[in-house]
Amino acid sequence: MIDPDHVLVPTLDRPNEDEALAYALETFPDADVTLLAVVTPLDAPLSEGGVLERDDDRSTQARRRSRELLASVDQTSVEDRVRIETVEGRPGNAVPKYASDEEIDHVVMYGHGVETSGFMRRFLGRGIAATVVERTSEPVTVLE
Template identity: 35%
Template sequence: MVSRILVPMDDSDHASQALEYALDNYPDGEITVLHVVGVPSMLMGEATALALEDDISEAAARRSEPVFERAHEIANKRDRAVETAVGTGHPARRILERAEEYDCIVLGAHGTDWSRATRRFLVGSITETVSKRAPVPVVIVR
């Protein structure tokens, strides 16, 4: 039985669709939306900016707010609630570190378009990495 579901989200449409899928297909499941801040890039943009903050945890939480607002909107339309969690660093690593706490992971096929090529170049596809290494079932939503 699937009772705890992890839904990693960024601001992409695919991530929103993954949350919608999880809410619709696991009506009794406890869903946690995870947003990871500090994605590595060729110029280390977001990761460097985050590292320069006085309080990294507070800055990461602040940067996660728009994603969590969207997640709560999606859940509220279905009269559901979701928990939220913030991670920092490499998204695939943070997702995999939490994976054993859940019965499955539901994630979008692609993340934000502007960063996908950079992520693939530096670290490979997050979706691909998670689907290959996760210790629990992974549902990929298009």
């Protein structure tokens, strides 16, 4: 695999996203990294990002969570390699669109453990990671 120049790490305010960021920084030490804070619309179904509290400033909160995530990674001088961006949309659509529009070379995300079958799959829908893999033309690393 050719080392990417630009890696995308989507953040959805889910557990273990710090592991995805740490993996991206360690595995691709020469790449620029974008932390993409995805703000799910209030009318989106549960399968695409969960139930959100009504709040007027969700984008600001998402950026704050991304900054906290960056601060939690035990790396020295990574701030110059990492930028934080915010988009609103359903994660399964927003992440592939951003990756395509911004010429991302690789996506790294945590699987979030939502890949289910049977009744729960019908209720919850596809997992976000599976949807991103299916809709993204760039390589995607999904951590479990």
